[in-house]
Amino acid sequence: MAGPGFISLEAPFDETKARSLRSGDRILLSGTVYTLRDAGHKRLIELLNRGEEPPFPLQDAVIYYVGPSPATGGRAIGSAGPTTASRMDPYTPQLLERGLRGMIGKGYRDASVIEAMKRMGAVYFAATGGAGALLSRTILQAEVIAWEDLGTEALRRLTIREMPLTVIIDSQGRNLYEDGPRAWRETQGDENG
Amino acid sequence: MAIREFQVDLLRDAVERMCGPAACDMPEDVRQAMEEAARIEDGPNARSVLAELLDNYQIAATERIPVCQDTGMVVIFLDVGLDVHFNGDPYQAINEGVRRGYRDSSLRMSIVGDPLRRVNTGDNTPALVSVRLVPGDRVTLTFMAKGFGSENTSRLAMLRPADGLEGVRRFVLDTAAKAGPNACPPIVVGVGIGGSFDQVALAAKRALSRDTGQAHSDPFYADFERSLLEDINKTGVGPQGLGGRTTALSVAIEVLPTHIAALPVACNINCHVARHMKEVL
Numbered sequence: 432m433a434g435p436g437f438i439s440l441e442a443p444f445d446e447t448k449a450r451s452l453r454s455g456d457r458i459l460l461s462g463t464v465y466t467l468r469d470a471g472h473k474r475l476i477e478l479l480n481r482g483e484e485p486p487f488p489l490q491d492a493v494i495y496y497v498g499p500s501p502a503t504g505g506r507a508i509g510s511a512g513p514t515t516a517s518r519m520d521p522y523t524p525q526l527l528e529r530g531l532r533g534m535i536g537k538g539y540r541d542a543s544v545i546e547a548m549k550r551m552g553a554v555y556f557a558a559t560g561g562a563g564a565l566l567s568r569t570i571l572q573a574e575v576i577a578w579e580d581l582g583t584e585a586l587r588r589l590t591i592r593e594m595p596l597t598v599i600i601d602s603q604g605r606n607l608y609e610d611g612p613r614a615w616r617e618t619q620g621d622e623n624g
Numbered sequence: 625m626a627i628r629e630f631q632v633d634l635l636r637d638a639v640e641r642m643c644g645p646a647a648c649d650m651p652e653d654v655r656q657a658m659e660e661a662a663r664i665e666d667g668p669n670a671r672s673v674l675a676e677l678l679d680n681y682q683i684a685a686t687e688r689i690p691v692c693q694d695t696g697m698v699v700i701f702l703d704v705g706l707d708v709h710f711n712g713d714p715y716q717a718i719n720e721g722v723r724r725g726y727r728d729s730s731l732r733m734s735i736v737g738d739p740l741r742r743v744n745t746g747d748n749t750p751a752l753v754s755v756r757l758v759p760g761d762r763v764t765l766t767f768m769a770k771g772f773g774s775e776n777t778s779r780l781a782m783l784r785p786a787d788g789l790e791g792v793r794r795f796v797l798d799t800a801a802k803a804g805p806n807a808c809p810p811i812v813v814g815v816g817i818g819g820s821f822d823q824v825a826l827a828a829k830r831a832l833s834r835d836t837g838q839a840h841s842d843p844f845y846a847d848f849e850r851s852l853l854e855d856i857n858k859t860g861v862g863p864q865g866l867g868g869r870t871t872a873l874s875v876a877i878e879v880l881p882t883h884i885a886a887l888p889v890a891c892n893i894n895c896h897v898a899r900h901m902k903e904v905l
């Protein structure tokens with residue numbers, strides 16, 4: 432999978448590392464990440480608001496927004512591509528304040544999230560949406576660590592190896608969702624501008 | 625014409641058979657459209673995304689794992705012949721097929737029984753079923769497993785008749801551009817025009833059940849489909865929103881008669897995981 436132009440990165444990582452990553456960087460991420468999506472975020476925030484300890488260390492953590500399909504055929508996990516990140520926006524600034532360092536998803540983030548990312552030094556990566564079979568191969572282990580009743584939305588700890596990602600929004604607020612399409616339009620000349 | 629006694633088990637079994645292959649095997653029309661897109665794409669990020677997606681189709685098909693973890697909500701169009709009599713409840717039969725198909729193929733259960741209280745039904749039922757009566761004694765079953773990242777970017781507008789074709793164009797372009805990376809582009813765009821507030825949305829959904837790239841039978845609308853596709857692919861959104869030519873693979877339009885005061889338009893967005901199947905029973 433590793434090819435030219437990829438940066439190898441190990442999760443969790445600290446603020447200095449996060450601030451060194453640039454929008455447009457292509458990453459192969461290995462290490463530990465946690466899965467969480469809509470219902471899990473709601474529970475996590477409720478728990479934090481009650482002053483309780485989170486079920487995993489938030490400091491420097493990377494969350495993967497994914498609701499996998501069931502594991503089959505001896506795999507650690509089923510199909511496991513990213514879900515739309517903006518649904519998590521209402522919860523995200525609070526998690527960034529608590530040390531969350533990276534997020535893996537797909538799609539836009541709102542201004543409050545980007546603001547908190549700049550302030551705290553965090554990164555937003557995209558995995559390829561609709562590439563769940565391919566991404567599943569990079570997940571070596573998956574273990575439900577809380578909220579099993581949520582099914583696909585349960586909190587899982589994943590061990591991953593060389594998951595292919597792209598830095599979309601970096602800690603300076605640069606955004607590939609704006610710069611990428613603009614750069615392409617510029618190569619097409621005025622007619623599409 | 626004699627009445628045909630129709631065993632609803634036929635429906636159940638057909639739906640059950642479709643769930644697994646729909647999730648793991650991309651239909652030929654979609655694969656071809658993606659391969660063609662990969663040939664002409666010139667964005668550097670875009671080229672690697674398309675290669676990854678084609679790779680993913682291959683892995684899914686050979687390892688029997690869903691192409692995408694969102695294995696969707698089942699959408700069924702049933703065209704029922706007027707000479708058909710069901711020997712049982714076709715809705716129940718369809719839901720039983722979904723229940724078995726999703727369980728046996730280990731697909732994701734993605735349905736909540738109530739939109740606000742949000743408890744997962746655990747078996748991916750119910751399916752959304754729309755019935756149409758047609759001549760004859762056959763039942764045509766159209767099956768889609770619709771992903772909701774793309775569904776959530778869909779929109780509807782009640783335009784003024786004076787807005788005309790250009791108004792519809794602006795609305796569709798705006799919807800596709802705003803959908804951006806959230807809809808997992810390359811996208812497939814279903815457009816309903818005419819009818820009423822409720823019917824236009826269904827027309828847009830029905831448009832998504834057509835084979836990718838299959839043009840409208842009316843040359844006027846076939847032209848409009850082509851020109852909308854061209855315009856969408858000039859926005860530069862590109863695969864996964866990273867910039868490039870391939871924002872959409874196809875645009876399909878379905879039209880309905882409407883009121884003298886109205887120009888309803890609905891734009892239903894599908895992702896490249898455009899799972900659709902059809903069988904005549």
Ligand code: SF4
Nearest residue numbers: 561692771773808895
């Ligand atoms: S929008 Fe489509 S490709 Fe994206 S996650 Fe949903 S079903 Fe998968």
